Amino acid sequence: MILAPLRGVTVRCFRRTFADELAEAGFDEAVTPFITATGEYDPLRDRELRGGETIKVTPQFIGKDPVALRRCLERVKSAGYSTADLNAGCPFPMVRRKGRGSGLLRTPDVLARMLETGCEVMGEGAFSLKTRLGVDRADELLALMPAINAFPLRFLAVHARTARQMYEGGCDLAAFRAVEAAAKMPVVYNGDAPLSAKGRVMVGRAFVRALGERDDADGLVGRYVEASREELCGDRPVLGRMKELVAYWKDSPRWRRRWSSVKVARTVDELLRAVAY
């Protein structure tokens, strides 16, 4: 089971703090939240890739420039990472309209050059693609499968929604199955999967939500605060990070009331008091 990238949430500090909980839940790999592929990217300066993790980490890149991607991949490879992933799923209109993320599904020639670069630099079976069923329709990825099959990808992870859906509405299992049947590489299911899901699966929000259901959830927040204080400068970014985490728990009966105090907390200590209430 692979931990899905959740930007601002499943960051390195999160993965380190909850390493035991991740292992216990059955995760053996994490794809990082996306890193923008630019020519200047330096993994040694990136907080995401400082190592010290027990789970296998696969850096994910977002972009549309194969030259920039090549530089990034060469650098992460020499920093010791043996696998990398391309984001072709980000649904945000600003990203998509610029041809990045899910926008790559609308520029198959660019997508092909990105995949070619990835497989060339990382090697056969070491580069993966994370995407959606399509931009507007659930059969767009399927139409691209003959082209995608030309590359020796490590896996194809499919969030079984369209970009247009964002995170709304149901996942389309039939459309996912059609992609799976057409694919020559291993296909990983993603989208609303529970932690108990079997087979090749990528899970994000279900893991984050499950942390909030634990009896020691307030202690987990305490641990995450401590680790984040070592990494971040000052109260503000730590407070923001904790609110982002606890926001995943707000619909759960045990958190609904506490969330209303957590969300208005002005300091980390206020937040910790609200969490422990």
Ligand SMILES: Cc1cc2nc3c(=O)[nH]c(=O)nc-3n(C[C@H](O)[C@H](O)[C@H](O)COP(=O)(O)O)c2cc1C
């Ligand atoms: C807050 C947030 C941030 C995300 N960041 C990324 C990202 O950086 N890269 C990516 O490929 N997908 C990203 N996703 C999509 C997730 O990886 C995943 O595809 C989606 O949440 C569905 O899986 P889940 O239902 O198991 O969470 C993000 C999703 C959310 C909600």
